Amino acid sequence: MAPTGRVYIIYSGSGYWTTFYSLGQLKLVGDDPLSYDSWEKSPEPIFSKSDEVNGCGHASYTTSPDGKSLWICYHAYTGTNTQSGRFVFVEPYTVGSEGVIVGNGSGHPQPISTEMTIDVNPMPLAEKISGWDESTETPGSPEPLPDGVFATESISLKGSSQIIGNIGTNAVEAGSVDFSWSAEIEGDLWIGPDGDWTKVVTGARPDPAENVTGEIKPLPLAKEYLLPQFPGFPALEGKEDLVAGWQSEDSCVINESGAYGNIDVTNELTINVGDEDIEVVADNLSVTGSGRILVNRTGSGRLILYVIDGFELANNGKINPDGSYDDVFLYYAGG
Structure with a gap:
């Protein structure tokens, strides 16, 4: 609740495994908080990735020991990588008439080089946690656990x-x-x-x-991972089967979204992606031999591949070999 009496809910949005993991905001504008119509959603995230920091959803809010300053603590990745470990960041925040304002108000993390002075609670951790057993403490840094597959x-x-x-x-x-x-x-x-x-x-x-x-x-303990939500496949304009092989007379290029029966790549298939996502649905997708799907990404859009029945990636076949992991999302229904 803001000092003005206004109520806000800050929530995490987008997939936590993507660079787009961000903070959104709801503002209570009606009398009944249980009514859908009583809430107004901010059209854009109030806090999202910068050039240096990404995946900055999932935040905790706290105050300084004297209660005079407000701080947000969040974990995020550095650069554009989401496969490495996350780091803990802190920034000040305020609450005004339009809601929560994090850091310098840009809507993005401040530069990593920014220096801030933070008062820290001097109370030892053992005194903050009931039943703390110092004999269970493990000195040194934890070993890196699986981060690939x-x-x-x-x-x-x-x-x-x-x-x-x-x-x-x-x-x-x-x-x-x-x-x-x-x-x-x-x-x-x-x-x-x-x-x-x-x-x-x-x-x-x-x-x-x-x-x-x-x-x-x-492993010290068995691990459990929550699977991301599997999407419904979109209904797109139907296209003919596509063969990108060595016998093809013309270069094979996809410039728009579409639904294909079979896509067979043994040579090169280039998919151009601008500021809008390109969605490609295929009954069967095969990238074999020396086949390569090249993603020419010139904007903020991504290539999203939906494979219904058969998916084969074999021999020296590659998808987006020289690009970033964030260029392509692939969903395989495995019919």
Whole structure:
């Protein structure tokens, strides 16, 4: 509640796994807070990504020890990457006639180089938490947990497949992780709690640890991940099957959204994306051989691929090989 008596709700919006994770605002304009019509939604986020910081939703609000200043604490990623760990940021905020104003009022995080003076509560943590047991404290920084791929059950890497990043599984059964000779994990491999990696991890090589550039170790606890909401597929203008192969006379380019039966890419398919999202629905999508889907992104839009039945990415096939992970979203229904 603002000093003026006005009531606001600040909420997190967009996917937490994207750069667009932001803060939105609702203002109570009616008498009944349980009525939909009593709330007015801000048309734009009140706090969203900058060039230096992204994914800045999920905030907590607090006051200085003397109660004279208001502060917002939030976690976010630096740069444009959402695959690395998040950092904790703090900025001052105020509440006025139009709602919550964070930082300098720009609607975006202040530059990381900004210096601010913050009064900190000097009370030791043990005195703030009832039942604190100092014997459970673990000195030093926590080890990095899986940040690339996580499987609740088994992992199988075939051919020359490679995963870059720390990956993990909750599995502890023998043979739950299996490698071909040339497969590789460029990072650490975490297995289920109390698992014996010499039994869990198998492969074509006599020593499957050679397939992992980092360490193989057990998770401290089994991990759970909430799956993102799977969207309904859009109804788009129907297009003919598309074949981007070596026999194609013309270069294959997509400039607009559309629904295809089959998309078969063994050469190059370029998809141009400007400020609007390009949505492509395909019954079957195949990118094989030396096929590449190149995303030419010149604006704020993204390529969103919806695959209904069959999806094949094999051999040296690549999607957006030289771009950013944030250029493409792919949803596979797996019919």
